[in-house]
Amino acid sequence: MTEQFFTLKGKDGSARLGVLKTERFTAETPVFMPVGTQATVKGLLPKEIENIGFNIILSNTYHLYLRPGHELIKAMGGLHKFMNWKRGILTDSGGFQVFSMRDRISLSDEGVTFRSHIDGSKHMFSPENVISFQEAFGSDIMMPIDECVPPESSHDYVEKSLKRTHDWAFRCLKAKTTSQHLFGIVQGGVYPDLRKVSAETLAEGAFSGFSVGGLSVGEEKPVMYSVLEQTTQYIPENKPRYLMGVGSPEDLVEGVARGIDMFDCVLPTRMARTGAMLTPYGKLIIRNAKHKTSDLPVDETCNCYTCKNFSRAYLRHLFLADEMLGPELASIHNLTFLYNLMKNIRESIAENRFEQFRKEFLEKYFSDAERID
RNA sequence: GGGUAGUUGGCCGAGUGGCUAAUGGCAUCAGACUGUAAAUCUGACACGCAUUGCGUUACGGUGGUUCGAAUCCAUCACUGCCCA
Secondary structure (H helix, E strand, O other): OOOEEEEEEEEOEEEEEEEOOOOEEEEEEEEEEEEOOOOOOOOOHHHHHHOOOOOOEEEHHHHHHHOOHHHHHHHOHHHHHOOOOOOOEEEEOOOHHHOOOOOHHHOOOOOOOOOOOOOOOEEEHHHHHHHHHHHOOOOHHHHHHHHOOOOOHHHHHHHHHHHHHHHHHHHHHHHHHHHHEEEEEOOOOOHHHHHHHHHHOOOOOOOOEEEEEOOOOOHHHHHHHHHHHHHHHOOOOOOOOEEOOOOOOHHHHHHHHHHOEEEEOOOOHHHHHHHEEEOOOEEEOOOOHHHHHOOOOOOOOOHHHHHOOOOOHHHHHHHHHOHEEEEEEHHHHHHHHHHHHHHHHHHHHHHHHHHHHHHHHHHHHOOHHHHHH
16 A cells, blocks of 8 residues: 555656556556456466466456355455466456446446346345445456446436436445455446536546546547546546556547546457457468468467467468467457557657557557558 | 159258248358447448339259249259168
8 A cells, every 4th residue: 555556657648657566557548447247257268367467357257146145255366366377467346247248237226236147046246246346356456336337328328327327436436445446437328418417426536546437438539538538637647547448459549639647458369269369460360261271370460379370271270270369369369459559548648649559559550451461 | 774862042041823022040241349248239231223113134054834943843953861
């Protein structure tokens, strides 16, 4: 508790350079965090994630509470020990499942009641419960339970939902009994006035940082970017800002441009499992017939294990043969790609040339995909 | 040699007179994926045009029955199984 959790080291326009620090880990920001919902980043060994360079990953309260259960994880020595990940873990609360499983929940001021997707049983996620679950996990950063609303929600509905989400956030703060960090989650749908209210309301709480939730849930990109910049400007400068669930390469760049420090996303690992690989020239679908006899690596500029050792032809073969090594190698690559992207972003901010980096990166990323070939 | 079952689109395999250019599955091709109910999902898959649609060729070969055949009959070829 003595050392500062977040230090803002510099700015380049709205882009920020900083450091997140706890007893377990240090992460330079802007940072991307891989997602390991079920206490595993799908397809990868903890060692592989460490080797890429990641210092913090995500996991999920809803899923781990249902299986194997927070008590079991606590009895096994906490989530870090259980999954053999020694660096940082941020746990999401189940707020996203309020959105993604909205046909399986009921909401009340008390909290969210889920009908388990595993066996149909009912489970109350109150702010107090969610904190006790995450304290049982021992995650480094906890999220309050919130309502992530669909983008088409009316202003009226979002306004009411927001009051409850704020109430829940403060109840979480009150319920907290450990030194684990707790963020507030700014909501407000696609309505800038509500985003402002949300950011300003939460700013009064003793949160370690602030998440921006409810974006990239189906709204148009220009809407997302616009809502984002009309949100971050009301979040306190000295606290980290975390854009939840965002992680396409272009969104990471655009998020940093709007003052975001932290990101997480399933996209790189999910895309990897379905054979879509990230490159500086856009997405490469490794199953495509045009890679059949290609001796090239997926990305010649990439330093990852996959690109250093395997051809496109081999990776394509693995995917067509449905071999598990395919998704693993692709996951290593996609996560490395995002790791390197964030590293390059940080360097460009440190050297005060982020705008130039942003322009060049996006230009190349959206350039004629033929250049991949 | 005798008997018997069969031959369907790249493969396997439904279909036994019109609703069938032909169910499924696989393979192939293309696409999607953003706080993970996703190693998942979607679309294409005879050929040629075209805006719905139209035309052509197709269920081993040939010939026939019928208004109409992948479906019925004859015959030839090939394959499996059984008996010699």
